[in-house]
Amino acid sequence: MVDTFPFTLNTVTAMTFSLFGDKFTRHSGITRLMEDLNDGLRTPGAIMLGGGNPAQIPAMTQYFQSLLGEMLASGKLIDTLCNYDGPQGKDTLLHELAKLLHSHFGWDIGPQNIALTNGSQSAFFYLFNLFAGRAADGRIKKVLFPLAPEYIGYADAGLEDDLFTSTRPNIELLPDGQFKYHVDFERLHIGSDTGMICVSRPTNPTGNVITDKELQKLDALARKHDVPLVIDNAYGLPFPGIIFSDATAMWNPNTVLCMSLSKLGLPGSRCGIIVANERIITAIRNMNGIISLAPGGIGPTIACEMLQRQDMLRLSETVIRPFYQQRVQQTIAILRRYLSPERCLIHKPEGAIFLWLWFKDLPITTEQLYQRLKQRGVLMVPGDHFFPGLDNPWPHTRQCMRMNYVPEPDKIEAGIRVLAEEIERAWREAS
Numbered sequence: 516m517v518d519t520f521p522f523t524l525n526t527v528t529a530m531t532f533s534l535f536g537d538k539f540t541r542h543s544g545i546t547r548l549m550e551d552l553n554d555g556l557r558t559p560g561a562i563m564l565g566g567g568n569p570a571q572i573p574a575m576t577q578y579f580q581s582l583l584g585e586m587l588a589s590g591k592l593i594d595t596l597c598n599y600d601g602p603q604g605k606d607t608l609l610h611e612l613a614k615l616l617h618s619h620f621g622w623d624i625g626p627q628n629i630a631l632t633n634g635s636q637s638a639f640f641y642l643f644n645l646f647a648g649r650a651a652d653g654r655i656k657k658v659l660f661p662l663a664p665e666y667i668g669y670a671d672a673g674l675e676d677d678l679f680t681s682t683r684p685n686i687e688l689l690p691d692g693q694f695k696y697h698v699d700f701e702r703l704h705i706g707s708d709t710g711m712i713c714v715s716r717p718t719n720p721t722g723n724v725i726t727d728k729e730l731q732k733l734d735a736l737a738r739k740h741d742v743p744l745v746i747d748n749a750y751g752l753p754f755p756g757i758i759f760s761d762a763t764a765m766w767n768p769n770t771v772l773c774m775s776l777s778k779l780g781l782p783g784s785r786c787g788i789i790v791a792n793e794r795i796i797t798a799i800r801n802m803n804g805i806i807s808l809a810p811g812g813i814g815p816t817i818a819c820e821m822l823q824r825q826d827m828l829r830l831s832e833t834v835i836r837p838f839y840q841q842r843v844q845q846t847i848a849i850l851r852r853y854l855s856p857e858r859c860l861i862h863k864p865e866g867a868i869f870l871w872l873w874f875k876d877l878p879i880t881t882e883q884l885y886q887r888l889k890q891r892g893v894l895m896v897p898g899d900h901f902f903p904g905l906d907n908p909w910p911h912t913r914q915c916m917r918m919n920y921v922p923e924p925d926k927i928e929a930g931i932r933v934l935a936e937e938i939e940r941a942w943r944e945a946s
Contacts, residue, residue: 550688562930563922565894567719568782569868570842570921574834575780578826586820596810602804603681603796604631605815611822614789619753619828622766624788630799631787631810633773635749638787639713640672642745642771645795647710648675657904661733662698664871664901664915666719666747679904692856694873695863696721698729705740712737715747717758717866720901720917724760724845724865731765738769743747743795749775749866756831757839758866763787768792776814779827779870784814834940839868839920846870846920849928853935858942870918871898873911874938878945880913887937 532540558838586592593909603609609626616622632638647656660681673679682703684696696718705712712733725733737744750757752764755778766772774788789799801811805882821827843864850870862871876879881897888895900917903939905912920927 516684543677548786559567560892562926564918564930569780572838574588583702593830595816596688596803600809600812603800604810608815608819611819613889619748620764626858627793628796630796632787633774633810634785635805636668638773638789640840641799643672644674645798647678647741657708659712661703661712661714662696663905666715667900670903683902689863693861693863696723705736709742711743711745712864713745717750719867720869720870721862721871722867724758724762725939727763746772747773753826755779755829756836758841760865760886766790769830771795776818781814785811787815843920845924846927849931852929857930859902868921870920872916874914877914881916884937891933893906893933
């Protein structure tokens with residue numbers, strides 16, 4: 516006789532989650548973005564102008580195929596797959612990165628100043644909850660974004676609710692229907708409840724690069740208030756170098772610089788990089804050990820090989836940056852054929868892989884526009900998800916959308932044509 520166990524659907528549904536479970540099982544903006552990305556990739560004819568997938572640049576794809584073939588033949592890939600790394604990440608990459616950053620920028624760092632994580636999303640989950648949240652004395656510290664909009668993936672990464680606060684930017688109107696966000700230092704408030712300051716550079720979603728002067732001022736304020744300045748450098752210098760404006764990379768012991776292999780063209784490697792003082796790196800190492808034993812080794816092994824061959828910076832400067840710079844110029848030209856500055860303002864593209872579109876005074880919200888576009892097979896991301904922690908309602912947040920300019924120009928044009936039709940339809944229905 517086979518033993519059976521009483522099992523009903525009610526037994527499953529009666530299970531309760533912890534507070535942690537309740538919070539992190541919610542449907543979030545970043546979850547919807549990744550679901551759209553996955554669904555779109557599986558849907559014939561879908562035009563993917565929403566997600567953050569980097570381009571499969573032919574020269575980079577060919578390079579990776581050749582490199583991986585050589586590494587497989589030499590046994591390096593198999594050796595990596597068959598062994599754990601330490602919780603701080605692959606030692607050889609830590610040494611090669613330290614050598615590069617010291618020689619390229621003159622920063623006084625060594626391997627003890629670098630830790631790897633399973634992607635940048637994991638890195639920021641660690642950092643946000645390391646410096647913000649509930650302290651031993653019961654106080655709640657917060658993450659300050661000095662310039663919103665900011666990356667959609669930050670918004671739900673806190674163990675505590677309401678972990679983030681952000682500052683509305685100043686908007687500079689520029690020629691040719693463009694504009695640029697600047698940090699509003701008069702409105703910026705750093706108080707006793709500020710646990711850290713965080714800015715992405717270049718910024719996802721807007722392609723904004725805060726100026727050297729703004730970054731230096733934020734650094735001075737962070738040190739004055741004894742909080743770290745965290746810089747999300749996923750698109751920046753020295754690699755992958757998707758930055759089109761004059762900008763100087765910055766790091767000091769009060770700065771936490773976060774990098775990634777994703778925008779080199781390796782998002783599936785899930786490799787984040789944290790450059791910080793030794794105390795922070797020790798904390799990250801210990802968190803890695805508890806949460807994931809060790810970071811994955813495939814991405815670090817590839818990156819280490821690229822550094823040793825002196826290919827990382829060469830390819831960033833001669834292949835990756837020129838590709839995106841040409842593509843963004845093509846995309847703006849297409850946008851202007853269909854949408855005038857009166858209908859659509861464009862944030863000045865200074866880096867990253869997105870255009871940020873401002874449909875000023877649009878009679879519907881960009882959430883409604885997103886739904887209409889999705890019904891027609893065009894995926895973009897409505898802007899209201901990119902303003903975590905903004906104190907007061909601001910109509911601007913519901914007038915903007917993020918557009919990925921990675922797809923081929925013919926697909927971009929087909930998507931923009933639909934976008935323009937839906938914008939005109941919204942205005943027509945409102946008249």
